[in-house]
Amino acid sequence: MTVDVEPQDKAGTDTEKTSGLKNMLTRRNFLIGGSAATGLVIAWAIWPRDYEANIPATENEEIFGAFLKISKEGLVTVIVPQCEMGQGVYTVLPQILADELGADWRTIAVEPAPINPLYANDLLAENWMDTMLPSGSALLSDRDRAKAVADWLADQAATRNDFIVTADSTSVPAYAERFREAGAAARVLLSKAAADRWEVNWEACSVENGIVSHDGKELRFGALLAEAINQELPDPVPLRPSPVNNLVGQDVPRLDLPAKLDGSANFAGDVRLPDMVYASIRQGPIGETTLKSFNREGASKIIGLIDVIEQDGWIAAVATNWWAANSALDKMSPVFETAGLLPDSGKMDVALNTALEKGEGTRFASRGDNKAAFEEYRNIRAIYHAEAALHAPMETRSATADYKDGSVEVWAATQSPAAAVQAIAKATGLSKDNVTLYPMLAGGSFGRALDNEAAVQAALISQKLNRPLQLVWSRAEEIMHDIYRAPAIARLDAATDKAGRMKGLQVKIAAPAAAREQSKRLIDGLDAIAAMQASNGEADSKAVEGADIPYALENFTLDHHPAYVGIPTGNWRSNAHSYNAFFVESFIDELAAKAGIEPLSYRMSMMTGQPRLARCLSGVAAMAGWDGGVDGSGMGLACHAMRGGYIAVVVRAARGDTGLKVLRISATVDVGRIIHPDIARQQIEGGIVFGLAMAMGASTRFEDGLPTAKRLRDLSLPRLAEVPPIQIEFIKSEEEPVGVEEIGVPAVAPAIANALFSATGVRFRRLPLFSEAS
Numbered sequence: 001m002t003v004d005v006e007p008q009d010k011a012g013t014d015t016e017k018t019s020g021l022k023n024m025l026t027r028r029n030f031l032i033g034g035s036a037a038t039g040l041v042i043a044w045a046i047w048p049r050d051y052e053a054n055i056p057a058t059e060n061e062e063i064f065g066a067f068l069k070i071s072k073e074g075l076v077t078v079i080v081p082q083c084e085m086g087q088g089v090y091t092v093l094p095q096i097l098a099d100e101l102g103a104d105w106r107t108i109a110v111e112p113a114p115i116n117p118l119y120a121n122d123l124l125a126e127n128w129m130d131t132m133l134p135s136g137s138a139l140l141s142d143r144d145r146a147k148a149v150a151d152w153l154a155d156q157a158a159t160r161n162d163f164i165v166t167a168d169s170t171s172v173p174a175y176a177e178r179f180r181e182a183g184a185a186a187r188v189l190l191s192k193a194a195a196d197r198w199e200v201n202w203e204a205c206s207v208e209n210g211i212v213s214h215d216g217k218e219l220r221f222g223a224l225l226a227e228a229i230n231q232e233l234p235d236p237v238p239l240r241p242s243p244v245n246n247l248v249g250q251d252v253p254r255l256d257l258p259a260k261l262d263g264s265a266n267f268a269g270d271v272r273l274p275d276m277v278y279a280s281i282r283q284g285p286i287g288e289t290t291l292k293s294f295n296r297e298g299a300s301k302i303i304g305l306i307d308v309i310e311q312d313g314w315i316a317a318v319a320t321n322w323w324a325a326n327s328a329l330d331k332m333s334p335v336f337e338t339a340g341l342l343p344d345s346g347k348m349d350v351a352l353n354t355a356l357e358k359g360e361g362t363r364f365a366s367r368g369d370n371k372a373a374f375e376e377y378r379n380i381r382a383i384y385h386a387e388a389a390l391h392a393p394m395e396t397r398s399a400t401a402d403y404k405d406g407s408v409e410v411w412a413a414t415q416s417p418a419a420a421v422q423a424i425a426k427a428t429g430l431s432k433d434n435v436t437l438y439p440m441l442a443g444g445s446f447g448r449a450l451d452n453e454a455a456v457q458a459a460l461i462s463q464k465l466n467r468p469l470q471l472v473w474s475r476a477e478e479i480m481h482d483i484y485r486a487p488a489i490a491r492l493d494a495a496t497d498k499a500g501r502m503k504g505l506q507v508k509i510a511a512p513a514a515a516r517e518q519s520k521r522l523i524d525g526l527d528a529i530a531a532m533q534a535s536n537g538e539a540d541s542k543a544v545e546g547a548d549i550p551y552a553l554e555n556f557t558l559d560h561h562p563a564y565v566g567i568p569t570g571n572w573r574s575n576a577h578s579y580n581a582f583f584v585e586s587f588i589d590e591l592a593a594k595a596g597i598e599p600l601s602y603r604m605s606m607m608t609g610q611p612r613l614a615r616c617l618s619g620v621a622a623m624a625g626w627d628g629g630v631d632g633s634g635m636g637l638a639c640h641a642m643r644g645g646y647i648a649v650v651v652r653a654a655r656g657d658t659g660l661k662v663l664r665i666s667a668t669v670d671v672g673r674i675i676h677p678d679i680a681r682q683q684i685e686g687g688i689v690f691g692l693a694m695a696m697g698a699s700t701r702f703e704d705g706l707p708t709a710k711r712l713r714d715l716s717l718p719r720l721a722e723v724p725p726i727q728i729e730f731i732k733s734e735e736e737p738v739g740v741e742e743i744g745v746p747a748v749a750p751a752i753a754n755a756l757f758s759a760t761g762v763r764f765r766r767l768p769l770f771s772e773a774s
Contacts, residue, residue: 051118055079055111062225064189066118067097067182074210074222076101077109081119082175083166083415083449084256085442086686087741088679091254092172093179095675099247100183100240102207103221110255112439113164115418120163123174128542131519135362135538135562162418165522167450167571169643169739172675176737184237186228193227194219251678256441268440271400271411273468277306279461280326281473283314283481284336285705286343286567288529291315293335299328308332309461316461322472342705343566345387352489355563356510362539362562365548368555370495373504377495380594382587384492386579386767387699388565389485389572390707392715395443397454397473401462407434408462412455413442419522420452424459426525435459446690447571451483451521451528476710479700483528485572486514486543487565490583495555500595501605504555507547509580513562514569515542521570528568536564546577546746549584550613550641551606567702573690574745577642581746582753582767585638589754590763598628599637599754613641615731616648616668623729624650624666629758634663636755638747644738645671649688649747653755655762659770660696662752666727671743672735680740684728687744693717695749697768716768 053066061077063069069077078094090110098108113119187207194212195202197219205214212219259265284291290312299305304320305328315334319325341347399412408428414420417439425432442449458471473481488511495504513535520531544560572578592602600621607614617639620626629635639648647670652663665688674680690698697716700709709715753764764770 051116053118054114054116056114062229064186064229065182066113066116067179068101068186070186070221070225072222072225074104074107074220075109076103076107076210076221077111078179079111079113081113081121081164082171083413083417083439083442083445085166085413085415085445085449087171087683088254088256088676089166089171090256091252092675092679093175094255095247095252096176097179097183100180101187102209103183104210105247105252107210108255115162115164115421115437117162121165121167121170121174122163124165124167124170125163127168127170128515128519130541131513131515132523135513135516135540163523164416164418165450166415167447168575169741169743171741172737172739173644176675180239181237184239185233188233188237189228189231190221190224192231193224196227248675249673249677251676254679260441265441267395267443268398268400268412269395269470269472271440271470273400273402276400276402276468276470277318277320277465278322278325279309279316279318279458279469279471280322280329281314281316281457281471281477282329282334283477284334285338286481286529287338287340287705289313289336289338291334292337294332296332298331298333302328302331307465309464311460314457316457316471318461318465318469322470326474338705341566343702344704345701348388348487348565348567348702349385349489351565352487352510352563355561356489356491356508359510359561359563361508361559363557363559364539364541364544365556365558367553367557368504370504370506370555370557373495373555374493374506377497377503380494380496380591382492382590382765384490384583384586384765386488386582387701387771388487388567388569389578389694389699389767390479390482390709390715391444391446391448391485391572392479392698392712392717393442393444393446393448396475396478397448398471399455399458400468400470401455401458402468403428403459403462403466406430407436408459409436409438410455410459411438411440412452412458413440413445413449414452414455415442415445415447415449416452416522419525420455422525423452423456427456428459428463446573447575448483450518450571453481453528475712479707479709479711482707483518483568483570484700485578486512486569486576488543488576488579488583490547490580492583492587494587494591496591496595500591500597502551502553502591505549505553506557506559507544507584508559508561509544509547509583510561510563511540511543511576511579512565512569513538513540513543514571515575516540517568518570532564532566532568535562537562543576544580545575546580546640546642547584550610551588551603552608552610553606573687574642574742577640577742577746578691578694578749579767581638581640582749585640585747585750586753586763586765589636589638589750589757593757600626600628603637603639610641612670612731612733612735613639613646613648616646616670619668619729619731620648620650620666623668623727624652624664626650629754631761632759634755634759636751636753636758638751638754640743640747642743642746644736645669645740645743647684647743647747649751651748651751651755653752654759655756660752660756662692662722662724662755664724664727665692665748665751667744667747668729668731669740669743670731670733670735671740672733672737674730674740675737677730680730681728683740684744685726687742688726688748689718689723691745691748692723692752694745694767695752695769699768699771
């Protein structure tokens with residue numbers, strides 16, 4: 001067996017790098033002086049450094065910074081700049097602020113943040129900066145220099161470009177400290193106001209349950225507003241050494257739950273406006289598609305049809321109700337023409353294999369000397385595959401728009417509100433000041449609401465009609481025009497000694513540059529096809545996330561081989577971790593089996609320097625009654641490290657008469673200090689079910705430019721009766737909290753595959769499982 005272990009860094013020359021960086025940065029109003037190695041000169045130096053909060057407030061309210069306002073009745077409204085899509089961010093972030101403020105949880109309300117650089121997600125901008133730098137530049141090959149420049153650019157891009165984005169489980173890590181500081185600042189101001197009245201030192205006042213007190217005297221927040229806003233803050237603002245209310249760590253009632261239970265919560269499809277009409281839409285196959293013809297007369301008998309709106313790539317019917325609009329489109333039978341090759345799974349497989357075997361790769365991790373290891377020890381190879389995956393949220397793309405008098409109001413669920421406003425303004429020809437966006441609750445998303453096509457389409461249709469309009473995509477449109485989780489192929493080569501222990505590992509992953517595509521759509525404002533084409537051939541560090549294994553391995557290399565597959569790709573719950581954990585953890589199990597070593601012991605022998613992951617492994621083994629995964633037991637094990645969090649999963653499964661039967665899933669999780677235990681548990685459980693769906697289906701093939709899946713029933717999603725008992729144990733930790741929304745996903749599929757190998761002796765190397773066994 002020949003193993004390619006030579007370095008494959010695809011770094012451009014300094015001239016190429018500088019040119020690419022300059023083109024990228026000037027689009028964001030950067031100016032470059034000399035090369036990136038000699039420094040950057042920023043045109044923003046003359047821009048104001050401070051921003052004013054633009055929170056709406058009544059005469060009865062006072063604003064305390066960007067994240068908080070308090071009414072005279074004592075209602076504490078927390079401003080949240082992240083999209084609530086079921087993950088509990090409308091509760092967890094206010095919980096942090098209220099804890100530091102000393103508020104009564106019964107007085108807490110929440111409000112979505114307006115667009116303002118004050119709310120930029122600087123952590124996400126920093127994490128994504130690699131995807132904004134030119135692929136192949138010397139910056140990316142010099143990781144220390146790249147990080148220094150990227151950190152600085154991330155801060156600038158986040159604030160100056162209103163990078164208000166909900167993604168990658170960053171809500172708590174990115175905003176927790178800011179919310180805590182906001183609560184502390186308000187607490188100090190209120191304490192100072194009370195202290196002035198009582199003529200005491202403000203540090204002697206205590207604040208809890210919405211009351212400032214001192215020596216038996218008490219004042220509620222609402223009674224102190226007028227004096228509090230005129231106080232000055234000390235520098236630095238003191239944080240509580242230990243919060244008095246102890247809200248953090250408690251299962252406080254979710255703020256969004258009552259409205260969702262009684263049906264009063266509003267989603268984009270729930271908005272009702274006077275004189276509003278309804279629209280359905282048809283879009284052509286993926287690619288550079290144009291509308292060629294449609295039979296308008298075919299819909300003439302549809303009662304309630306009002307108008308038909310044509311665009312280059314789509315057609316919409318407008319009616320007095322959505323069913324009539326959708327039926328009219330069926331009758332009109334629109335015909336589209338697509339230039340170039342249509343997406344086809346057979347061709348995608350060829351493209352991925354060609355990229356893997358013949359394409360130039362970029363090395364993103366390298367340790368030790370793999371070449372020597374592969375020359376000395378036995379080589380073992382395996383090839384793994386993952387199909388393109390769908391988001392399939394409960395809520396299809398929906399938006400309501402009202403255009404009048406040269407301005408438009410839009411109601412939509414979006415993970416990128418600033419990008420949505422920019423896209424609407426560009427499409428309608430309006431200035432951003434004439435676009436008003438109302439962020440709505442999302443009925444699920446998993447990354448899909450990062451893109452704002454429906455909001456743009458609704459605004460365009462409303463503009464043409466000059467009346468309020470609600471657009472809802474059909475389920476078929478939602479599937480056919482998803483922004484898919486990238487398909488991928490991995491080749492894993494291990495060098496093993498006579499005892500079967502790994503002495504070297506080489507991981508090569510062929511996949512589209514999905515994170516680069518996502519960045520180009522959000523930051524450069526490109527549409528899905530343009531972003532896909534612009535990312536063709538670009539290396540992407542995010543495509544290999546989760547494959548840089550946490551095991552103590554002396555010799556290791558990790559390469560990305562970019563591939564063009566002809567479908568738009570982007571964020572998906574846990575992103576590349578979802579397939580890379582499957583590739584690596586399944587392969588680790590293969591190596592353990594070939595060595596004749598019990599899988600848990602095989603992993604634990606490589607846990608040097610990973611005490612938190614090791615504790616998860618030993619914890620889940622004890623909780624699940626791990627039997628070693630012996631032949632026929634149907635037990636499988638997998639673990640994963642992700643963005644500072646750790647998880648280990650044990651699955652008991654079998655292959656039944658109708659396919660996969662999962663009997664139990666157990667997980668031990670370390671995500672640092674937990675803000676809201678019940679929400680954390682919900683998110684891990686939801687992630688595990690999402691991982692189960694990925695193992696069973698949630699994917700599609702493509703034929704003639706269209707996905708073969710058309711309805712939810714085509715996705716082989718687990719039904720309620722097929723979801724097994726789920727056991728979760730959290731490891732108590734005082735480490736900084738990390739996001740819990742995605743970490744439950746990656747380790748489930750490999751644990752199931754390993755359980756099936758134990759049960760059947762068959763190794764499954766493709767996602768979804770049972771699509772192919774090898």
